[in-house]
Amino acid sequence: MLQEMLLHTVHWQPGSAEHDPIARSFFQTVGPLCTEQMQAKTARLFKLPRATHPSIVRVMEAALTSPRQTNLNLMLRHAGMSERSFRRHFHGETGMTWQNWIAQARLFHAANLLAEGQRVTDVAAGVGYASLSAFAKAFTNLMGMSPVHFRNLQT
DSSP states (O other), X not given: OHHHHHHHGGGSOTTHHXXXXXXXXXXXXXXXXXXXXXXXXXXXXXXXXXXXXXXXXXXXXXXXXXXXXXXXXXXXXXXXXXXXXXXXXXXXXXXXXXXXXXHHHHHHHHHHHHXXXXXXHHHHHHTTOSOHHHHHHHHHHHHSSOHHHHHHHHO
């Protein structure tokens, strides 16, 4: 609904809110809604919880050091746990599944590399995506913009 409201804003000329009470009411409604949505999305997006359990901490450090080489079997060895125990402890510590956490960690790392001006193809491979299209889709879903657009805004 907010998207439709934003599209509707083109019906008014700049400065209309000063003279038209309907435009003023509309913009007074849309402004706080946009702010609320941006704050909610930001709080949701940039969340990469940390753990206190020593085995989970070891896994997180290993994963953040080398997100490309990270896989579940390797992390299970780092943790010294069975898969079931690892998943249970990981979710208990972070409130996230391992898959969601590592996906976000990879994409946050990718955002840093893109901000440095690296090529999207190199970044996708560097953070462990075998497919450029899968990387672009995941990045866009998390960040709200394509990797190319994100990189261009940063450089």
